[in-house]
Amino acid sequence: MTSGKARTTAALSAFFACALTSVAFSQTASIDEKAQTCLQCHGEQGKAIDPSYPSIWGQHQGYLYLQLRDFKLGNRKNEIMNGIAQDLSREDMMALAEYFSQKTWVNLNQPRASxxxxxxxxxxxxxxxxxxxxxxxxxxxxxxxxxxxxxxxxxxxxxxxxxxxxxxxxxxxxxxxxxxxxxxxxxxxxxxxxx
Ligand code: HEC
Ligand code: HEC
CATH class of the missing domain: 1.10.760.10 (Cytochrome c-like domain)
Incomplete structure (x- = not known):
């Protein structure tokens, strides 16, 4: 638990440190630029930086959009994603859902179940x-x-x-x-x- 929390805190500080200097959510940033922010946690190559973070590359568009909307509305609670979704417009969420759904699902090579x-x-x-x-x-x-x-x-x-x-x-x-x-x-x- 403690190490999970510590990891989350580390990821958060890294994220906010970057966000301060990035154009991530400015009105004029392109979807590619906005998606860069997401990659800081969900992975440059689609493998998330922490195993407790989900894979979103190649996930279905409709599902991705609904989760972003739910995070924004607070219907789904997560301190990291609630903050991030706050700054996204409906159009951003639609575009990001489309962007990530078009990526290829990443094989994490996890062991088969016993x-x-x-x-x-x-x-x-x-x-x-x-x-x-x-x-x-x-x-x-x-x-x-x-x-x-x-x-x-x-x-x-x-x-x-x-x-x-x-x-x-x-x-x-x-x-x-x-x-x-x-x-x-x-x-x-x-x-x-x-x-
Ligand atoms: C600082 C790290 C971080 C950043 C940056 C981040 N996420 Fe997340 N994201 C998470 C975590 C952690 C979860 C898991 C939340 C939970 O356990 O409920 C998550 C969950 C999600 C989910 C739900 C996936 C599922 O399978 O239900 C979506 C969709 C998502 N993020 C999209 C994005 C998008 C789009 C961006 C960029 C705008 C983004 N995230 C930026 C950490 C991050
Ligand atoms: C009636 C349809 C239905 C059935 C039956 C169902 N699911 Fe789901 N499941 C869903 C939907 C829809 C969602 C997305 C919920 C949301 O929007 O947050 C979901 C979400 C999930 C998630 C979250 C995935 C993520 O990326 O966060 C997991 C894991 C999951 N289901 C596992 C199961 C398992 C295991 C079973 C059987 C024991 C099951 N589901 C049965 C419809 C179903």
């Missing part, structure tokens, strides 16, 4: 109907996110956030994950990360 985790996940996937929305492979579409190959630490964190109703921007996800055990979420994070 047989025990696969078995546990398959049961949870049937009971939670994950495939009905995220697709059998977890690739999602539109406003339903791709979850296969997403960073393990982020997947686990965000599923725990949904379950504990810390992430409240989709009550369905909270209800579904609320029916599962904490060990199921651990197995599912291993399963989808390593897919």
């Amino acid at each position: 047989e025990a985790d696969v078995k546990r996940s398959e049961t949870a996937i049937v009971s939670g109907q994950c495939g009905a929305c995220h697709g059998a492979d977890g690739v999602g579409a539109g406003t339903t996110p791709r979850i296969n190959g997403q960073s393990h630490d982020y997947l686990l964190k965000t599923m725990e956030d949904f379950r504990a109703k810390v992430r409240t921007n989709n009550p369905w996800m909270s209800d579904i994950l609320g029916t599962l055990q904490p060990e199921d979420l651990q197995a599912l994070a291993n399963y989808y990360a390593g897919k």
